[in-house]
Amino acid sequence: MGLSVCDVVHLQVMNNAKVKAGKNVMDHKQVEWVSVIETPVENFVRKNEFVLSTGIGCESDPEQLENFVRDIIKSGASVLAIATGRYIFDIPDRILQMAAEKDFIIIDLPWEVRFADVLQTVMEKITEVRQGERQKADRVRQQLIDCVLQDKGLKEIAHTIYRHIQIPLAITDQTGELRASRKIDEKELQEYVRTENNDLQLKTPLTDVQFSDHPLYYHMKKCTINDESFFELQIINNHKIQGYLLFQPKQKKMLSWFVMNVLEHALTACALYFVKENAIELTEIRLKDNFVLNLAKQKEQVDHQVLSKGKLLGYDLSKPYICLVGDIEIPNREHESKYDHPDKSSSLQSFNYYVQKEITYAGKLFKKRTMTTFDEDLVIIYLEGGDEAYVETVNQFLDTMERRLSELLTGVVLSWGVATEKQNNFAFYEGYEEARTTMEIGIQQHGRGERTFFEDTKINRLLMNISKKSEIASIVKDTIQPLVDYDKKRQTDLIHTFVIYNKYKGNVSQTARALNLHRQSLLHRLRNIESLTHLSLIDSDDSFLLELSIRLWMLKKLE
Template sequence: MGLTANDIIQLPVLETSAVKTGKGLLDGKQVEWVSVIEGPVENFVRKNEFVLSTGMGCEEHPEKLEQFVLDIIKSGASLLGIATGRYVFNIPDRIISLAAQHQFIIVEMPWEVRFGDVLQSVLQEINKEKQEQRNQAEEVRKQLISSVLHDKGLTDITDVVYQHIQMPVAVQNEAGDIRCHSCFEEAEAALFESSASNQNSHFPASIGIVDDHPLYHHMEPGFLQKRPCYRLPIQNNHKIQGYLLFQPEIGQPLTWFMMNVLEHALTAFALHFAKENAVEMAEIRLKDTYVLDLVKSNQPTGTQTAKAGLLGYDLSLPYTCLVGKISYKNQVDFRNDNPANSSLQSLNFNLQKEITNAGAVLNRRTMATFEDGEVIIFLEDSEKLYYKAANQFLDIVERRLYAFLPILEISWGAGKHEGGIDCFKESYQEAKTALEIGRKQHGAGGRTFFEDTRINRLLMNFASDEAIVQIVSQTVSPLIAYDKKRKTDLIRTFLAYNQHKGNVSQTARSLNLHRQSLLHRLRTIESLTQLSLVDPDDLFLLELSVRLWMMQKIE
């Protein structure tokens, strides 16, 4: 409760004073400050103050004294001391009746009692009480920090906070999930709704909250099941790690001590999250190094196999290898980024978390690492669901990751082997081959499976033959030169025409061209290449040449 009106009345300096009204209220009235005022009250008196007055200016106007007392009552002051003997000889009955009606404490003080002595005595008690609260809060701070340093869990820290503030508390992570709580229903605590987002709900006026405490301006009012609640952000390196929820009873005051405990609790939770992140980052680095070593080795050694078990990996399972190339949709300059907050600095960490999350959703084991803008993933596989499982997995990863970094774009290649423990390097090489072929053929952002690249791999095997190089160059170069000069796209036109098996109407619709415009382009292709689009041999030669050119193996 802190310093009460009864504590004030018991001071030696007030032993000759008399309580005229509100004797039964003395133990329940808190006193936080003392002041002297005469004349208009206006906003010069704050809540829980002990106000001293001589009644000067009201000696011949009882109604002024009555209005003065009424204004003091409305200000929220705890009690009023009136010095009698000069301006007010006796406190009028109407004033006593008014104070009794409003359950307010009035103390009659002899004129001989100096206000300076009263101020000194009361301020000493207030300072003593404040110092006791500071000492108590410091002990709580030590207790909370000790809990973190001795690797106590979030629940232990939350219990310490509850023990000292005696109100339900809970900790949310950044996503809003409840990590721990004391005297909260977990399902209920996860339903915090900010009062700013609910315009139809009226948040009650703050009662007994220390609004000059630094923490006050960070308190976010809200509701849990339509009951008022508060939320405070837990920050580390200017980044929100989670939230601290607490729910005082309606009318329950929040004292300086409680606010200090909450402030120290935020520090303890921030330290705990920082330790968690450090451990998680260390574990990720160990796994990164291990998986990278796995794809570089021809065959896992006995040491690698044993280490796999320590990291939670099972090398005996069949895996699909997924290799992703990270790129950006727009040119981005990260040179001035704060390293602690840079998107590039945190990309691998967030991507690893999304990979782990996607594996958990599909109930499949994963292993992942990163190297030079490339992400390598081994996804637990099954024979029947190879394509489906890989696509589902990548859908989950990309959906959450693109929400975090919308400028990001990842191209994927996939390779699958059933050879078990000896095939990690081979499946990685096949996935990387599929990735390179897919990027050259379709550009960035696509997915290519190794099994679907058989024709392209066949072409790659003889694309370096000098005779073939010359034939392809003679065939494709006129089309490239024409496209550059006329700003057309004859190669794309031919590919669409070939895809639709020579159907002019379907090709025109797919290219959004008029039929006559398409026919003009097809005649131009025949004229430039000296090949007929209705002759099977010519058509094969042109398709082969365009495919090899698109593979970017021949200039």
């Protein structure tokens, strides 16, 4: 592929030229440009260039001519054609020997051959070859796009790329998971992916001798694992990395302009494929999310129609499930950079992705079916039941999920409510109601970051039933309203003060420490409570009435 020095030498304009050195490499050396240069060379010559020179200025100084040729070789040029007969009559053997040692081609061009004719003829040939390669690359581009439009996968895309460039390659997604490969050492590839995932910064931009002037060259990175070199190109769409195209050319010269064009079209095809795949996945996620959310919040019987719809989405609703509801507390703004979103809703969407991923992982680990959905800042999980020791199963499931989640994200607090296992026509709705209520009770009683099981809320559920009686509600209001009004007016928290005081069984010192108050300040608050409620905190009946009223008032807020 491309125009070789051999092709140039066989042009009519070069009929009288003589190859003096490097005959054995003429088929392998590419010509991408042609120019005329005299001393000094400096940085005016680029790689794979066909250089014409008269040797002017070096005619009386063989050492200067040798330095001139040496600079041309260092520049990466493919060939040097010296016009002999005016300034240089014979190319010194020492220079020819140096060229032979460097696999560099030197041509003796008769003085009568005009440089203008050589420039025109060679450039026309370069243009012709480039045009042919461009047309061929365009045909490859169409084939790759057709792979996407005709619903073919990444394996077909990889096969098409390999068929045209004959370079081992692989395609991975953004997580490094191998999606397709052709003729590549997958063992070494996995080592490469492992290195990348472990953030060992072995990948470097290509700063060595340039082997292609294609613009894509500057976006390539190189990594060497166990003496094997991988080249990497990012698959990007809308400024986001979708995956990686990895390839292993046996020789750098294999990365010709045509090959680079094919790789560029391959990146476009892969990006389109991932966009299409993501769109399908997002649609499926939305369908599943809405289906599970309706199961949880709509009191509808799980009839044959619902079972069939669930089956289409990959759910088996005939199994018993345990409902878990989690409250998500998004980290403060100093943590939001981890999600790359400035607002809470965007942060939550990003966080939901990680939660869903870890729920799926934990479900597979414990061989349990899972169904997940999100309702604002709540995560709703239906975990397959059937075990007698379901509490242990749930705890192991949540331990695994939260441990892996904490390794990815910091500062996020999850509070869980767990319902009992149910299997009836309204099991999903009733399970959600139980789990949500249990979670809210747990947050009020124990604070955030705890797990509360429905079976552990018997006293609270008893109190909630009692609170529905109008006479009880009236007693609670008469008892606690003065405290509520005082807290609202003075911006204090006498109700919380009593809860903590009662928690420590009337121990003033422990209560003061827990509330971070001076002992006298706490005593002042306790006297205010007694004054406002007309109850004595040292009287067991009065203290019980106040505790009962506060608990009923707090439970009422959950309804």
